[in-house]
Amino acid sequence: MKKTMSRNRRSPAKGRGAPKNVNDYLARIPEPARGTLKNIRAAIRSAAPQGAIEILSYGIPAFRHKKVLVWYAAFANHCSLFPTSSVIREFRKELRGFTTSKGTIQFPTNKPMPAALIRKLVRERVAQIEGKKMR
Numbered sequence: 380m381k382k383t384m385s386r387n388r389r390s391p392a393k394g395r396g397a398p399k400n401v402n403d404y405l406a407r408i409p410e411p412a413r414g415t416l417k418n419i420r421a422a423i424r425s426a427a428p429q430g431a432i433e434i435l436s437y438g439i440p441a442f443r444h445k446k447v448l449v450w451y452a453a454f455a456n457h458c459s460l461f462p463t464s465s466v467i468r469e470f471r472k473e474l475r476g477f478t479t480s481k482g483t484i485q486f487p488t489n490k491p492m493p494a495a496l497i498r499k500l501v502r503e504r505v506a507q508i509e510g511k512k513m514r
Contacts, residue, residue, distance in 0.1 A: 397435075397438055398435060398438070400435065401433045401434075401435060401440045404435065404439070404440055405417065405420075405440075408453045411488045411489065412453040412454070412455075412457075412458055412488045413453070414488075415453070415458045415486060415488045415492055416451065416452075416453045416458050418492045418494065419451050419458055419460060419486065419492060419497060420440070420451065421494070422492070422494040422495075422497040422498050422501070423442050423448070423449060423451065423460075423497060423498075423501050424442070425498060426497070426498035426499075426501035426502050426505070427442050427444060427448060427501055427505070428444050428505055430444065431443060431444040431448060432444075434447075436450060437450065439451065439452040439461075440452065442501075444505065444508065445508050446508060448462075448501060448504050448505060448508065449461060449462045449463075449500070449501055449504055454485075456487065456488060457478070457485040457486055457487050457488060458485070458486050458488060458492075459483050459484065459485050459486070460483070460484045460486065460497060460500065461482055461483050461484075462482075462484070462500045462501070462503075462504050463482055463504060463507075464481045464482045465507060466500055466503050466504050466507070467479055467481070467482065467483075467484065469503055470496075470499070470500060470503070473496060473499070474496075484500075
């Protein structure tokens with residue numbers, strides 16, 4: 380059963396014009412969301428293929444390898460990972476307990492961040508892009 384998304388979708392990083400790069404985006408995020416987002420970023424980076432680059436896409440950070448692997452962003456009370464709907468469907472059992480929607484997973488800023496799960500999600504997304512079935 381899917382949980383609904385929170386109504387507060389505005390990212391704190393968008394309040395002062397568009398960020399120029401990922402570091403500019405991160406610098407605009409207040410704590411504790413900045414720390415959570417940095418942990419998400421590190422987990423993504425550790426699972427992304429060598430040579431994957433960070434970009435801003437739709438005004439939020441993303442990692443790209445051939446195409447966008449995942450997006451991630453900070454909001455008022457949570458940080459979100461956008462790994463695509465197919466990855467969320469594939470991991471629906473492991474994502475129980477997290478607020479999800481079709482293409483988004485929310486991680487509360489006041490709880491430990493599941494780095495191992497994020498790495499698995501990213502590896503699945505890489506496998507999809509490479510045309511390999513992982514699970």
